Amino acid sequence: MMNEAPGPINFTMFLTMFGERLNGTDPEDVIKNAFACFDKDNTGFINEDQLRELLTTMGDRFTEExxxxxxxxxxxxxxxxxxxxxxxxxxxxxxxxxD
Structure with missing residues (x-):
């Protein structure tokens, strides 16, 4: 994903690229439900270290960067x-x- 960027990116560009990866694939509730699978107490939060581990080891793996x-x-x-x-x-x- 990062290799698709024309150069250094900011957070807005990252969200756009991340959104494009998901765009047209899943509605908002499907994405939330995917995260919720790892939220055993149904709090709306996932420990950031646990999420990092999930993102870098499962499915379409993200890099640490x-x-x-x-x-x-x-x-x-x-x-x-x-x-x-x-x-x-x-x-x-x-x-x-x-807002």
Whole structure:
């Protein structure tokens, strides 16, 4: 995925590329449900270290650099990745600070 970029990318470009990877494949609820499989307490969060392990070892594997780029501005609170908000960002874009 990162090799598809014309040069260095920012978080917005990363989300666009990540979204393109998912675009047209799954509706928002399907993506959330995929994350929810790893959220045994149904909190809407996955430990960021656990998610890193999943992303780099399962399915279409991400590189450590791709995960680092995702985490730079991803919705992470107290070491937990907010997959509900992340899915919303993927499908609808980041909220303006005024929202």
């Amino acid at each position: 791709e995960v680092d780029e995702m985490y730079r501005e991803a919705p992470i609170r107290n070491g937990n990745f907010d997959y509900v908000e992340f899915t919303r960002i993927l499908k609808h874009g980041k909220k303006d600070k005024d």
